[in-house]
Structures are given as C-alpha cells and as structure tokens.
C-alpha cells in the first residue's frame with residue numbers, strides 16, 4: 001500500500017516537475033505580459049506544451065521544440081470576438097486571415113438573432129473543417145421564429161411558442177453560448193418583448209447569455225436599452241447590448257443616458273454589459289437600413305407587391321426619406337455606400353448618390369436616394385455602409401468599464417467587394433487609435449476588453465487569460481507599431497504590428513504569413529446544465 005502510494009506520489013511529482021521544467025513545445029522569451037485581467041504588464045517568458053500554457057516565469061531556459069524571442073513586444077491572450085458573422089466566409093477562407101492578422105483567435109457566430117436552425121449540422125460541418133481559428137455560436141431568436149411561423153408579423157400561438165422554446169433548448173444542448181436577437185430586423189422586429197423573455201428563460205436554464213441587436217439604435221435607443229435590460233432581468237440571465245451605437249446626428253449624445261441605464265441596472269444587480277466596434281459607420285443591408293421593417297415582411301415578392309401599389313409605395317418612400325435624413329442615412333446620400341451587391345458587383349464602393357446619378361439618372365437628392373434604395377431592394381438588395389455615428393458616443397461607450405470589443409465583421413474574400421473595414425481592423429484600431437493615439441484606454445484595459453471579459457461573459461473558462469493551465473491562444477504585437485490599415489476607401493488591408501498569433505498552442509501566423517497549421521476548435525458552452 002505504502003509502495004503504491006509512493007509510486008503515485010512520485011508520478012504526480014514527476015509530472016508536476018515536467019510541467020514546470022520542460023522540455024516544452026514552445027517558449028516565448030522576453031515578453032511584456034499583458035495577461036488579460038487588466039493588471040499592469042510584467043516581464044516574463046511563456047512556455048506551452050500541447051494546447052496549454054504550462055508555465056510563466058521571469059526566465060525559462062529549459063529546452064523547447066520551438067523558441068521565439070519576442071524582444072520586448074507584448075504577449076497577450078488571443079482576442080475573442082463576441083460578435084462576428086463568421087459564417088459569411090469561414091468555409092471559403094478557413095484561415096480567417098483578416099481576423100488572425102489582427103490577433104483574433106476566437107470568433108463567436110450567430111449574432112443579431114440570425115443563426116442556423118438547428119445548429120447541430122452547422123457545428124458538425126465546422127468540426128470537419130480544418131481551420132486556423134476557434135469558433136463558437138449563439139442560437140438566433142429571429143431564425144427560430146422564422147423556422148416556426150415564418151417571416152410574418154403576428155403573435156405565435158402557445159403551441160408555436162412551445163416549438164420555439166424546444167428549438168432554443170435544442171440549440172443550447174447542441175452547445176450554443178446563449179440566445180441572440182436582432183429586434184431591429186425582420187422577423188425579430190415582429191416579436192413582442194414577452195416572447196423574447198420566454199425564450200431567454202430557456203437559455204438561462206442552460207447558463208447562456210442574452211445578446212441583442214436592439215429594436216432601435218436611433219431615436220428609440222434609450223427605450224431599447226431599457227428593453228434589453230428588462231429581458232435580462234425577467235429572463236433571469238446576463239444581458240448584453242451588442243455593437244452599441246447611437247445612430248443619426250439628432251440622437252448623438254444619447255449614450256450618456258444609455259450608459260446611465262446600464263450603470264443603474266448593474267447597481268441593482270442586473271448583469272448587463274455592452275460590446276462595440278470602434279467606427280463611426282455601421283453596416284447592414286440597404287433594405288433593412290433604409291426601408292421600414294413592415295415593408296419587408298414575407299418574401300421579396302411580397303415587397304414587390306407592396307411597391308406596385310402607389311399608396312403603399314409612397315408610404316414606404318416617405319419612411320425611407322426619414323431614415324435617410326435622421327437615421328442610418330446620415331442626412332446625405334453620400335453617407336450611404338454600397339458594400340456588396342450580388343446582382344451588380346460594380347456597385348460595391350459607390351455611394352447612394354453615385355448610384356442615383358449613374359444608374360437611375362437622378363439628381364442625388366434625399367428623395368431620389370430613397371427612390372434608389374427602393375430600386376435596390378426590388379433588384380434583390382445589397383449590403384451597405386452607413387456613416388451616421390458620432391465620435392463622442394464611440395469614445396464614451398468604449399471607455400465604459402462594462403464595454404467589451406466585438407467586430408460585427410465577417411471573413412471577406414481578399415480584394416472582393418467593399419466591406420466595412422471593421423472586418424480587418426477592429427481590434428488593431430482600438431489598440432492604435434484609442435490606446436496609443438488618444439489614450440482613451442490603457443493598453444491593459446483594452447486587452448481585458450478583448451480577452452478575459454468576453455471569455456467570462458461566454459463562460460469560456462479556459463481562455464482569455466495568460467495563466468498556466470489556460471489554453472494557449474496567444475498574440476504577440478508591438479504596441480508602438482500596431483495599427484489598422486483598412487479604411488472605408490480601401491478596406492482590404494490587413495492590420496499591422498502583429499508578429500505571432502498562436503491558436504491552441506500552434507503558431508498560425510508568423511512574421512508576415514499564415515502558416516499551414518489548422519488548430520482551430522469549435523467551442524461549446526461549458527457552464528450550466
């Protein structure tokens with residue numbers, strides 16, 4: 001008995017010592033460690049074995065298969081993007097270069113109420129895909145509603161609500177990290193608050209969060225934040241205002257009120273948080289951005305039918321004029337730019353003013369821009385970029401302690417279309433513009449907002465911090481050189497200043513190039529039943 005005990009003790013000690021002393025698979029030497037917790041940086045080396053960080057110490061001199069001298073650069077946890085549309089592109093570009101090259105090692109899919117339903121086949125396909133990046137997903141309320149009753153504006157029966165709950169439950173069992181909604185979009189916009197709460201309660205049982213593209217980010221933004229808080233409070237789960245922004249110059253400054261609501265909610269014990277991308281333009285489809293939601297109910301044929309009725313058409317047009325003047329349109333057709341048009345790829349990069357003039361032979365007035373937006377919707381729609389956000393609100397929201405970073409981007413095919421630069425630049429831009437140039441945030445706090453904060457939010461308990469035992473998702477960058485190169489005029493430019501990106505212990509980006517490693521994993525909910 002004693003001998004057995006001795007052998008076990010020796011084995012345990014040996015493996016403990018082995019973890020401490022190597023040989024290691026990878027050692028990063030001479031780093032400034034920004035550990036993700038928000039504490040000040042310190043100097044150390046980091047050792048990795050397999051997919052795990054096994055040691056952090058002032059000097060690690062034991063042998064390793066690979067040693068990288070980072071020469072005083074920052075070593076931080078890989079960034080976690082809590083709001084991405086990675087489904088747009090992950091199967092075409094499984095290396096996700098635009099994200100990896102700005103330090104993102106985990107993408108969370110299924111935001112804005114939009115996810116595959118059911119999730120299982122999608123997750124199985126992702127499992128089978130060799131990829132450079134980790135990926136997890138939410139289950140989308142809008143998609144669940146569409147699957148049960150379609151894109152229609154009506155209340156569900158209690159039987160239909162039961163079906164929706166079952167689909168959310170299935171999504172959570174399949175590994176979703178929570179429930180997302182897009183109450184601005186069709187069909188989310190047709191959903192009464194109580195119905196969202198019913199579904200949120202299901203996600204709550206599984207330890208999931210609720211994350212929402214709110215009903216209104218313009219004139220009704222304060223009411224929408226109240227609704228988001230109420231859903232968290234009555235649904236019994238953490239709640240998050242996603243890509244928080246204030247749209248339309250008439251509404252600029254409202255972030256003071258919305259942040260006060262978040263503070264008050266937190267003070268009374270409601271777990272409400274925010275994520276944000278650091279740009280003064282948003283991106284969504286031209287039709288969702290500029291046409292009223294009621295016009296988009298049903299199919300494209302339904303829309304065409306509505307537009308063929310002169311009275312309905314003029315009602316749609318007057319609401320579109322209002323959106324152009326006071327909301328996403330930013331008061332000038334030049335502030336709306338086409339990002340991508342599948343039926344006419346040449347429209348990408350042109351403003352609504354250009355399209356009115358060149359394609360419709362119209363003077364670029366607001367009224368004619370509304371006419372052009374309707375024409376675009378009739379053709380099948382395009383995605384657009386909308387310059388209608390104030391810098392003061394961006395900075396105020398970013399500075400808030402409950403705000404984390406999320407790109408709301410996608411995985412573009414390099415050089416194709418004119419996507420929002422957030423897909424290439426979000427995380428690098430925060431580090432360059434808001435840490436180095438404007439000093440809105442400290443480096444440590446910015447990294448916290450990209451790492452441990454979203455990891456804690458999502459229950460990804462083994463990522464987001466540089467500590468022994470955590471998964472080895474690691475980025476190395478030069479804080480003096482890091483920058484976003486992507487602009488609205490020239491979006492297809494990778495971020496700069498990152499020298500190494502490591503996913504699950506394997507180097508996926510080094511120097512200027514992606515490596516052949518494909519260590520990305522599908523991440524599933526870890527907490528709850």
Ligand SMILES: [Zn+2]
Nearest residue numbers: 112213243408
């Ligand atoms: Zn959104």
